[in-house]
Amino acid sequence: MKETSGKEEGEHPPAVMGKLNRSAILVIVGIILLFSIAVMAVLVAPGFADSTWTTPSSSYQVQMYEIADPQTYMSSVSRETDKLQYVHHLKQDVTLLGFKESKDLQIIAGAELEKYITRDGDPELKLTSRLLMLRDPEGSLRAEAERLQKKWQQEKQEREARASKEEKLKPIQHQVLELYDPGVQEAFSIDLLGGIFQDWVDKEFKILDGSLPQRYPLEGGFVYVLNPREFRITLTREGDEECWRYDAGGRPVKDLAELKSPLLGFHSRQELISLGEEIYAIEGCWYCHTDQTRTLIGDVVLNGTDVYPAPPSSANEFIYQKVTFPGTRRIGPDLSREGVNRPSREWHQAHFWSPKTAVVGSIMPAFQHFFDQDPRRKGKPSMGIPNIRFEAIYQYMMTKGTRITPPTQAWWLGQDSIKTKERIEGQRLGLRRGS
Numbered sequence: 001m002k003e004t005s006g007k008e009e010g011e012h013p014p015a016v017m018g019k020l021n022r023s024a025i026l027v028i029v030g031i032i033l034l035f036s037i038a039v040m041a042v043l044v045a046p047g048f049a050d051s052t053w054t055t056p057s058s059s060y061q062v063q064m065y066e067i068a069d070p071q072t073y074m075s076s077v078s079r080e081t082d083k084l085q086y087v088h089h090l091k092q093d094v095t096l097l098g099f100k101e102s103k104d105l106q107i108i109a110g111a112e113l114e115k116y117i118t119r120d121g122d123p124e125l126k127l128t129s130r131l132l133m134l135r136d137p138e139g140s141l142r143a144e145a146e147r148l149q150k151k152w153q154q155e156k157q158e159r160e161a162r163a164s165k166e167e168k169l170k171p172i173q174h175q176v177l178e179l180y181d182p183g184v185q186e187a188f189s190i191d192l193l194g195g196i197f198q199d200w201v202d203k204e205f206k207i208l209d210g211s212l213p214q215r216y217p218l219e220g221g222f223v224y225v226l227n228p229r230e231f232r233i234t235l236t237r238e239g240d241e242e243c244w245r246y247d248a249g250g251r252p253v254k255d256l257a258e259l260k261s262p263l264l265g266f267h268s269r270q271e272l273i274s275l276g277e278e279i280y281a282i283e284g285c286w287y288c289h290t291d292q293t294r295t296l297i298g299d300v301v302l303n304g305t306d307v308y309p310a311p312p313s314s315a316n317e318f319i320y321q322k323v324t325f326p327g328t329r330r331i332g333p334d335l336s337r338e339g340v341n342r343p344s345r346e347w348h349q350a351h352f353w354s355p356k357t358a359v360v361g362s363i364m365p366a367f368q369h370f371f372d373q374d375p376r377r378k379g380k381p382s383m384g385i386p387n388i389r390f391e392a393i394y395q396y397m398m399t400k401g402t403r404i405t406p407p408t409q410a411w412w413l414g415q416d417s418i419k420t421k422e423r424i425e426g427q428r429l430g431l432r433r434g435s
Contacts, residue, residue, distance in 0.1 A: 053315040059220035060200060060406035065320045067215060068198045068223050069270035071095065072191075073259060074391070077245065082349065082386050085246060086194035087231045087266065089256065092131040092185045094213050096224035098199070099134065099179055100125060105227075106148060107134065108141050109179035116208065117179060125205040127224055129213050131187060134229050136248075137178040145176040182230070188253050189228030190246065196343055196398045197407050198223040221406055233264070267388070269395055276396025277321060279389055283367070290327035290334045291400070297424050303337040303401070308412045309420045310337045310401065317404060332364060337401030340412060348394050353383050 056062045071089040076082070090097070101107050101120040109117060118126045137145040152174040202221025216222060234250035236243050244264060253259050259266045280286065292313040293299045304310030313336050318324040342348065350357065353371060355364035370393065371384025386394075409415040416422075 057316045057404050059217050061403040063223045064403050072269040073266040075266040086191035088189045088225050090187050093129050096127050098224050098226050105175050113179050128208045134177040141178050148176050188231040190231040199226040272392045272395040276392035279393050286325035286327050288331035291336050292326040293336045311418050311420050339398040339400040339402035
C-alpha cells in the first residue's frame with residue numbers, strides 16, 4: 001500500500017506542471033489578443049467609425065502644414081534683439097504668387113509681365129507659379145515711377161488746399177514698385193508682417209498658368225505669397241563677431257544652405273512647430289493644461305465669445321501632431337484655441353518670463369530657460385532674449401485653433417460651419433425646460 005501510494009504521490013507534480021503550462025499559454029494568448037484589439041481600436045476602427053477622425057479639417061490646414069510651414073523661415077535679426085525676420089522660400093513652378101495693387105501701391109512692369117498684375121479694383125486676384133518679384137523701379141521704368149510720384153504729390157497738395165482747417169487728412173504713403181523676372185529657379189522674399197495667418201484666397205481668383213503645382217489640392221482655396229520682395233542682406237562686424245542685417249540694397253542669399261547656416265540661423269516654421277511639440281511634452285505643460293474644447297457651453301464660450309463661440313475640438317485638428325495632449329486637468333486654462341485668443345508674441349514673452357506678473361494669481365512656474373541673457377546689460381536683466389526654445393513653443397501654440405478652417409471662414413468671423421451656436425441655444429433651451 002505504501003509503495004502504491006508513493007507512486008500515486010509521485011505522479012501529481014507532472015499534472016500540476018501541465019496545468020501551469022496551460023495557464024501560461026492562456027495568459028500569453030490573452031495578452032496577444034488584448035494587444036491586437038488595442039491596435040485595431042486605435043489604428044483601424046477609427047477609419048470605419050468616423051472618417052473625419054483621420055481626414056484633415058480643411059484644405060487650409062493641409063496647405064499650412066504641408067506647403068506654408070516648410071517654406072516659411074525665421075531668425076533673430078541679431079543675437080542681441082528679440083525681433084524676428086520672416087522669409088518665404090520661393091520656387092519656380094511650385095510657389096503660388098500674387099501681385100496686387102492697393103490705394104497706396106502701384107505696380108509697373110514691361111508689356112510681357114503686365115498680365116500678372118491685379119490692378120486695384122479688379123474683381124479677380126491673379127495667381128501664378130512663375131517666379132516673379134517686386135523691386136524699386138530700375139532702368140526705363142524709373143522715369144515712369146518718378147512721374148507717378150509727382151502726380152500723387154500734386155493731388156495731395158490739391159486735397160490739402162481744398163480741406164478745411166478742422167479737417168484732418170489721413171496721410172498716405174504712395175509707393176511704386178516694378179514687377180520683374182529674376183531669372184532664377186528659387187529665391188527668398190521678406191515677410192515684413194510675419195503673421196501667423198498665411199495669405200489665403202478661396203473665391204474671385206484665377207490661376208494664370210492653367211494648372212496648379214502638384215502639391216496643391218484641386219479644389220478649395222489656396223495659400224499664396226502676396227507681393228514678394230527679395231530678401232537681401234549686408235554682412236557686418238561687431239567686434240570680432242560677423243553679423244548680418246536686412247538691407248534692400250544688399251546682396252541676395254545664395255541658397256537654402258546659407259539661409260540655414262550658423263551665421264544667419266534661420267529655421268523653418270515646420271521645424272520649430274515640431275520642436276515646440278517636443279518641448280510641450282518635456283516641460284510637462286500637458287499636466288496643467290488641457291488641449292480640448294469640450295462640447296459644454298462654458299468651453300465654447302470661454303475659448304471664444306458669446307457671439308462667436310469656439311467650435312468644440314475634433315480629432316482631425318490633431319492629425320499633424322506626433323502626440324496629442326487632450327488632458328483632463330485644468331489647473332491652468334485650456335490651450336486648444338490659444339493661437340486665436342492670444343496671438344501676441346510679446347504677451348507670451350512676458351508670460352513665460354514671469355507668469356505672476358503677466359497674469360495676477362498665476363501659479364505657473366517661470367520658464368526663464370526659454371531666454372538668453374543680453375550681454376549688453378549689466379546686472380540682472382528685466383527680461384532675457386527669447387531663444388529657440390521660446391520660438392518653438394510659441395510657434396507650436398500659434399497652431400492652436402488657427403487651422404481648423406480658412407481665415408475667410410473662421411468661427412471668430414461668425415462662420416459657424418459646425419453649428420456651435422445652435423448647439424448652445426439647444427442646450428440652454430434644454431436647461432430652461434429642465435428647471
